[in-house]
Each structure stands twice: as structure tokens, then as C-alpha cells.
Amino acid sequence: MDFQLGPDQKALRQGVRELLEGRFGRDALRAAADRAETPGEHVLDRTLWRELGAAGFFALRLPEAAGGVGQGLPEAVLAFEEAGRVLLPGPLIATHLAAGTVPGAATGETVVTAAGPGLVEWLDESDVVHGDTTGAEPLAVLDPLTPLHRLPAAPDRPPTDTRHTLLVSLLTAAEQLGSAARTCETAVQHARTREQFGRPIGAFQAVQHLCAGMLVRVELARAAVYAAAVTADPTDVAAARLLADEAAVRGARDCLQVHGGMGFTWESDIHLHLKRAWIRTHRAGGGTQSEEALADDLVVGPA
Amino acid sequence: MDLTYTPEEEEFRARLRAWLAGALPALPPRPSPGDWPARRAYDLGWQRRLYDAGYAGLHWPVDAGGQGATPTQHLIYLEETEKAGAPYVGANFVGLLHAGPTIASEGDAGQRARWLPPVLRGEEVWCQGFSEPGAGSDLAALRTRAWRDGDDYVVSGSKIWTSHAEVADWCELLVRTDPDAPRHRGITWLAMPMDAPGITVRPLRTLAGSTEFAEVFLDEVRVPVTHRVGAENDGWRVTMVTLSYERGTAFVGEVVACRRVLAEVAREARKNGRWDDAVLRRRLGRLNAEFRALWRLTQWNVGEAQRTGGVPGVGGSVFKLRYSHARQELYDAAAEVLGPESLDPGREWTLDRLSSLSYTIAAGTSQIQRNIVAERILGLPRGR
Ligand SMILES: Cc1cc2nc3c(=O)[nH]c(=O)nc-3n(C[C@H](O)[C@H](O)[C@H](O)COP(=O)(O)OP(=O)(O)OC[C@H]3O[C@@H](n4cnc5c(N)ncnc54)[C@H](O)[C@@H]3O)c2cc1C
Numbered sequence: 001m002d003f004q005l006g007p008d009q010k011a012l013r014q015g016v017r018e019l020l021e022g023r024f025g026r027d028a029l030r031a032a033a034d035r036a037e038t039p040g041e042h043v044l045d046r047t048l049w050r051e052l053g054a055a056g057f058f059a060l061r062l063p064e065a066a067g068g069v070g071q072g073l074p075e076a077v078l079a080f081e082e083a084g085r086v087l088l089p090g091p092l093i094a095t096h097l098a099a100g101t102v103p104g105a106a107t108g109e110t111v112v113t114a115a116g117p118g119l120v121e122w123l124d125e126s127d128v129v130h131g132d133t134t135g136a137e138p139l140a141v142l143d144p145l146t147p148l149h150r151l152p153a154a155p156d157r158p159p160t161d162t163r164h165t166l167l168v169s170l171l172t173a174a175e176q177l178g179s180a181a182r183t184c185e186t187a188v189q190h191a192r193t194r195e196q197f198g199r200p201i202g203a204f205q206a207v208q209h210l211c212a213g214m215l216v217r218v219e220l221a222r223a224a225v226y227a228a229a230v231t232a233d234p235t236d237v238a239a240a241r242l243l244a245d246e247a248a249v250r251g252a253r254d255c256l257q258v259h260g261g262m263g264f265t266w267e268s269d270i271h272l273h274l275k276r277a278w279i280r281t282h283r284a285g286g287g288t289q290s291e292e293a294l295a296d297d298l299v300v301g302p303a
Numbered sequence: 304m305d306l307t308y309t310p311e312e313e314e315f316r317a318r319l320r321a322w323l324a325g326a327l328p329a330l331p332p333r334p335s336p337g338d339w340p341a342r343r344a345y346d347l348g349w350q351r352r353l354y355d356a357g358y359a360g361l362h363w364p365v366d367a368g369g370q371g372a373t374p375t376q377h378l379i380y381l382e383e384t385e386k387a388g389a390p391y392v393g394a395n396f397v398g399l400l401h402a403g404p405t406i407a408s409e410g411d412a413g414q415r416a417r418w419l420p421p422v423l424r425g426e427e428v429w430c431q432g433f434s435e436p437g438a439g440s441d442l443a444a445l446r447t448r449a450w451r452d453g454d455d456y457v458v459s460g461s462k463i464w465t466s467h468a469e470v471a472d473w474c475e476l477l478v479r480t481d482p483d484a485p486r487h488r489g490i491t492w493l494a495m496p497m498d499a500p501g502i503t504v505r506p507l508r509t510l511a512g513s514t515e516f517a518e519v520f521l522d523e524v525r526v527p528v529t530h531r532v533g534a535e536n537d538g539w540r541v542t543m544v545t546l547s548y549e550r551g552t553a554f555v556g557e558v559v560a561c562r563r564v565l566a567e568v569a570r571e572a573r574k575n576g577r578w579d580d581a582v583l584r585r586r587l588g589r590l591n592a593e594f595r596a597l598w599r600l601t602q603w604n605v606g607e608a609q610r611t612g613g614v615p616g617v618g619g620s621v622f623k624l625r626y627s628h629a630r631q632e633l634y635d636a637a638a639e640v641l642g643p644e645s646l647d648p649g650r651e652w653t654l655d656r657l658s659s660l661s662y663t664i665a666a667g668t669s670q671i672q673r674n675i676v677a678e679r680i681l682g683l684p685r686g687r
Contacts, residue, residue: 001312002305004606009304074304188352188681203684205670212624215676219621223603224596230306237591252638261362288585294595295588298569299578 003227005078012075016082019055023048024086029145032089033272044090044111044125044144053108056081057092058099066100073167075176077229084178084248087269087276089145091122093171094130097164102128103234115151116168116284123149143275146302162234167286170237173225173244174278179273180221180247183255184214186270190259201258210254218245235297238290245286248277306602308375315372316379322356323387330390336513336654343428343470343550346393350425359423360399367407368419374608378601381556385563391556394467398422398429401548402475406494409533411540418473418494430471432462432495432519433542439464440671442477443486443539445519449478449493456480456493458501461518464665468504468517471497475545476526481536486532490538492545494530501525511657512648546667547619558626561633562594564655568633572640586636593629597622620672621680627662627669634659 005013022291036043052058060076062068069075076096083092091113095105104110105128113122115131123129123136126149136149188211201207221243227228228240252274263270281287308316330349334341353359362377363369372380392399403422406414421427423485438444447460458478466472474495481489497504501524506514533541534539569587572578604618645653663669677683 168436212676223600227599291585293589294591
């Protein structure tokens with residue numbers, strides 16, 4: 001057993017990080033958020049989407065024979081973790097999962113979205129839509145970089161493919177993990193430099209303990225998410241999702257707290273992390289569903 | 304990232320499992336928790352069996368008499384012994400998990416030869432005399448004094464919360480040898496024989512009713528200078544080695560036990576109808592996520608230890624923080640499932656619930672662990 005990142009995995013993570021930081025750094029994020037506030041503006045950056053395609057982001061798990069990169073779920077999880085760190089917008093998971101079946105998805109020419117439970121992200125800006133979206137109504141939404149439509153309750157909607165749900169949940173957990181790691185680093189960075197009472201606030205225990213709690217949640221979620229990527233076991237995925245959702249949501253809140261008044265401004269990026277984390281918790285396989293699956297796992301077999 | 308075990312690891316597991324299946328039925332019945340002499344005999348007897356079978360000091364280095372097993376093999380050992388219901392390390396805790404490894408890495412040849420084999424063979428029990436009434440979290444505030452008199456140190460002072468002091472042969476003792484030096488500099492690490500004249504052990508009753516720990520009074524106790532591990536006044540550095548072992552490996556095996564208990568709690572809830580309570584059910588589901596992830600974190604830390612040569616790092620604090628609280632939540636949930644029955648101190652889960660309260664205190668409180676995570680892992684500026 002060697003449950004650590006291998007050299008190729010480290011290189012892949014580094015490569016994706018450099019690509020995303022260069023192409024969708026802080027300024028790009030803020031510019032995209034501003035653009036999203038202008039009515040009628042398209043937010044999805046098609047050029048970036050094709051660049052992601054060219055870099056193999058969508059085709060990561062496609063076999064090399066099919067023009068893909070031939071990697072597995074662990075590598076996909078590392079890439080989505082990086083996407084989560086920088087709050088990369090767009091229906092990334094649906095497009096990634098469509099690579100190989102929807103022409104152009106693998107290369108980023110085609111933007112694909114999919115109906116989730118009750119919601120669909122990026123409906124208007126996608127070229128291909130999976131699932132039944134009849135009656136979809138646009139929803140005003142907190143995160144400027146995640147347009148949403150609400151779907152009518154439809155009891156006769158066919159049950160979603162469980163393998164698909166599993167992958168959506170796992171990749172969502174990976175994005176949450178990336179966001180949680182980022183807000184933890186941001187909080188620590190701020191705590192080292194911001195001075196009050198003549199010393200960095202990070203020297204105060206109340207602040208130290210907030211940061212320590214953030215790291216503990218990140219590290220536990222990381223172990224759970226990576227393990228779920230290796231096993232693809234539904235219970236492992238449910239555990240990973242639960243802990244990653246929590247790490248992201250609470251991490252963003254604590255990061256905001258560490259930033260004081262500055263954390264409460266539009267100016268800081270923290271609210272973008274929090275809002276996106278909230279939105280991700282609504283994706284398939286999260287919350288109650290994870291908890292129930294994990295409860296079921298405890299009592300497999302007759303009562 | 305690989306979670307599969309190698310054929311060698313699987314073979315190790317199979318061999319261990321087969322041995323456990325043969326050895327466990329031959330064990331005498333477990334003594335009652337309050338009977339310390341019987342517990343000592345039971346725990347040492349189990350250690351002797353491990354020794355005879357070649358499993359003693361599994362993760363100790365070979366030149367210290369151990370088996371030099373890889374961290375993964377150690378993990379397999381903890382997993383299999385728990386699954387088989389084998390005894391815990393019990394009274395051998397300090398000797399095997401931290402005093403022994405400290406002597407192995409910091410002691411001289413004579414000290415290693417004198418102290419390590421009896422720990423491995425199940426002949427001697429160690430206790431830990433670190434804490435004092437005025438020095439708990441602030442360990443460097445310790446005041447127990449030791450001064451040189453010929454070939455001996457003469458020690459006076461008192462220790463507290465010393466687990467199984469009543470039945471220990473040796474004590475890893477921290478003393479102040481230079482009261483004028485800065486607090487961290489004047490400390491020395493000694494191996495004190497518990498039968499030396501001048502030692503009084505007074506058991507303390509825990510909130511669970513048992514006598515797990517004791518006060519130890521030291522009145523001009525003579526400890527030969529040859530019993531000093533590391534240099535005089537260099538005991539703080541040695542102590543950090545001890546604490547890294549204590550925090551690094553101490554609780555790992557218990558995660559497996561918690562997962563078993565959680566499944567039992569769920570089954571009990573199904574039997575008594577509490578399972579229909581969705582809030583409770585989901586709480587148990589969430590705990591399942593916690594303990595699964597704690598196990599994954601253990602595997603991750605083992606992977607890291609394997610690559611860095613096996614010395615546990617500060618990462619143990621991350622694990623301990625989450626584990627100690629999750630353990631308490633587990634037994635709170637168990638109490639919720641049991642309802643009023645949980646008030647009966649005769650119930651196993653009730654006693655475990657009480658003992659779980661110590662996990663956020665012993666081996667460094669949660670507050671202290673958070674300080675460690677903040678300052679040593681995250682690199683935040685030091686507090687006062
Ligand atoms: C079951 C059990 C077994 C033990 N076995 C042993 C043993 O075998 N040998 C041994 O030497 N010791 C042993 N201990 C002692 C244990 O290490 C101490 O209890 C522990 O370090 C806390 O010290 P204290 O009890 O003096 O509490 P204190 O240090 O007085 O702490 C009291 C409270 O103040 C908080 N606090 C203290 N300092 C800070 C700080 N800087 N920042 C924030 N909060 C702070 C603590 O977190 C705690 O909540 C044992 C304890 C228990 C419960």
C-alpha cells in the first residue's frame with residue numbers, strides 16, 4: 001500500500017495549477033464576476049473552455065486510443081481540485097463526463113450541461129443538455145458565476161444513472177476540497193500579515209484555533225476524497241462528499257471571520273468561495289442523501 | 304495513490320491472522336477493570352505471547368530488538384488484532400509506544416540492552432512521569448528537582464495523572480536539573496525505578512470510578528546517573544521525541560474499534576426502533592463518514608511515514624484532534640440510541656462514553672494540539 005501522490009500525479013497537479021493560475025487567476029475571476037453583473041453579457045469564456053480542452057482537462061479519462069489522456073479518477077480528482085481552488089466557472093463536470101460521447105466535448109468545442117436534482121447549471125450557455133429540462137425556470141442566484149435554472153418537481157422523471165451521480169458527487173467533492181484548501185491558505189496568509197494590538201493577528205490563539213480547525217477539515221476531506229477516487233466505492237464517495245462539503249462551507253465562513261470587516265466586502269474573494277460552495281452542496285449525491293447512504297452502510301444485512 | 308496491499312503485505316496479514324486464531328482462544332479471561340495486578344499480569348502475558356511469536360516491537364527498529372516492520376505492516380497488525388478481538392497494549396502502553404522508542408533512539412548501548420528487552424518480553428511495565436500539579440499543558444513549568452550527589456541524582460517533587468503508576472516498574476521521569484537555566488533548558492529525562500525508596504504512589508479515582516492514574520510523590524529518591532537518557536539539561540529535546548511517538552501512533556488502532564462500535568450502535572438502533580428517527584440515523588451516517596475518513600487519513604499518514612523513514616511528524620496532531628472529538632460524538636450517539644439505559648454505569652458503552660472524555664485532554668489537550676497545528680504546520684506566529 002502506498003497511499004500518496006505518485007510523481008506523475010504531482011506533476012499533473014502542478015501542470016493544472018500553473019495553467020489555471022496563468023489563465024484564470026484572481027484578475028480573471030474578478031473580471032468574469034463583473035461581466036456577469038451586466039445583463040445580457042455572456043459569462044462563459046469559450047476561448048478558455050477550448051484551452052482547457054486542448055490541455056486535456058475534459059478528455060483526461062478518455063482512453064488514449066479515443067484521443068484522450070488515458071488517466072483515471074484519481075487524476076481527474078486532482079484536476080477538479082485545482083478547478084475548485086480558482087473557482088473556475090462553467091459546467092465542468094457535465095462536460096468532462098460527456099467527453100467521448102458528445103462530439104466536441106473532449107476538446108472543449110462543445111459545452112455540455114446536465115440536469116441535476118431540481119436544478120440545472122449553465123443551461124442557457126450550453127450547447128448540449130443532458131436530462132429532461134422541460135419547464136426550467138431561470139433562478140436569480142447568489143453566485144454571479146453560476147447561472148441556475150430551477151426544474152419543476154417531476155415524480156416521473158427517470159431515476160438518474162447511479163454511476164453518473166457517483167461521479168458528479170466525487171468530482172464535486174474534489175472542487176469543494178480545492179476551495180477549502182484555498183480559503184485555509186488565504187486565512188493563514190492574512191493572519192500572518194494583518195496586525196492588531198501591535199502583533200500579527202495569527203499570534204492570537206482565537207485566530208490560530210480557527211485556522212487549525214480549517215486545516216484539520218481540509219486534511220480529513222483530502223484523505224476521504226483521494227481514497228474515494230481510488231476505490232470509486234459509493235460509501236467512500238458519500239463520506240468524501242459530506243466532509244468536503246463541510247470543509248468548503250465552513251472553511252469559507254472561517255476565512256471570512258479571520259478577515260474581519262474586509263471579509264464582508266464584495267471586494268474580497270471569500271464570498272465567491274462561500275457562495276459557490278453553497279451551490280455545490282445542492283448537486284447530486286450531497287447532504288441528506290450522503291448521510292442516508294452512510295447510515296445504510298452501517299446496517300447492511302438483515303435487521 | 305494506491306490502496307491495495309502488496310502480496311508480501313497480504314502474506315503478512317494472513318500469517319498474523321492465522322496466528323491470532325490459534326493464540327486467542329488460549330488466553331485467560333479478561334480481568335475486571337479495577338484489578339490492577341491482574342490486569343498487569345494479563346497484559347504482560349499477552350506481550351510475552353507476541354514476543355514468542357515474533358510480533359513484539361513490530362514497528363521498533365531491528366537493532367533495538369524489534370521486528371523493523373514497515374508502517375503498513377504495523378497498520379495491518381493494528382487492524383487485524385482489533386478485528387480478532389485481541390487484547391490492547393494496556394499496561395504496556397508507555398513502554399512499547401513511547402518510552403521504548405525514545406530509549407531506542409536516544410539511549411546509549413547499555414541503556415538499550417538494559418531496558419528494551421524486558422519491555423519486549425513482557426517483563427517490565429513503564430509509566431510516564433511528565434505532568435505535575437503545576438505543569439500540565441505547560442510541561443516546561445515542571446518543578447520536580449534533581450541534584451547530583453556522587454553517582455546519583457536525588458529527586459524530590461511530585462507528579463500527577465501518572466497512568467498505571469501502581470503497577471509500573473519504571474518511570475520515564477522529567478526533572479529540573481538546572482533551576483537557573485531558561486525553563487526549557489534545565490530539564491533532564493531519567494529512567495526511575497518505581498521500587499526506589501522515597502516513592503509514594505497514591506491512586507486517584509477517575510470519573511468512571513476506576514483508578515487509571517495516580518499521584519506520585521518523590522522524596523529524595525536516588526536515581527543513578529547512568530539512568531539518564533540524553534545529556535543533562537537536554538531533556539526537553541528528548542521529551543519532544545517522546546511526545547512525537549505518543550501523539551503519532553497512540554490512537555491509530557482505535558479507529559478500527561470505533562468503526563466496529565458504530566456498526567453495533569446502528570444495529571442496536573435498528574433493534575430498538577430508534578433507527579426510524581431520521582435525525583439520529585443521519586447522525587450515525589455522518590459518524591460513519593468521520594471514521595472512514597479517519598481511517599483513510601491514517602493510511603495517508605502511513606504512506607508519508609513510509610516515505611520519510613517512519614518518524615511520526617506533527618501530522619499526528621491533526622489526526623488526534625479530529626479523532627478525539629469524533630470518539631466522544633460516537634458514544635454520545637450510542638447514549639442517544641440506548642435512551643435511559645445509557646445512564647446505567649454497568650453498560651459497556653456508558654463506561655466507554657465516560658472514558659472518551661479523557662481523549663481531548665490526555666497526550667495534550669485539543670487546545671494545545673490546535674496551537675501546535677497553527678504554529679508548527681501552518682507557520683502562524685508564535686503566541687505568548
Ligand atoms: C486519562 C489521563 C491519563 C493521563 N496519563 C498521564 C500519564 O501517564 N503521564 C503524564 O505525565 N500525564 C498524564 N496525563 C496528564 C495529561 O497530559 C494532562 O492532563 C494534560 O496535558 C493537561 O494538563 P492539565 O490536566 O494540567 O490541564 P491544564 O494544562 O491546567 O489545562 C486546563 C485547561 O486549560 C487549557 N489550556 C491550558 N493551557 C492552554 C493554552 N496555552 N492555550 C489554550 N488553552 C490552554 C487546556 O486546554 C484545558 O482546557 C493524563 C491525563 C489523563 C486525562
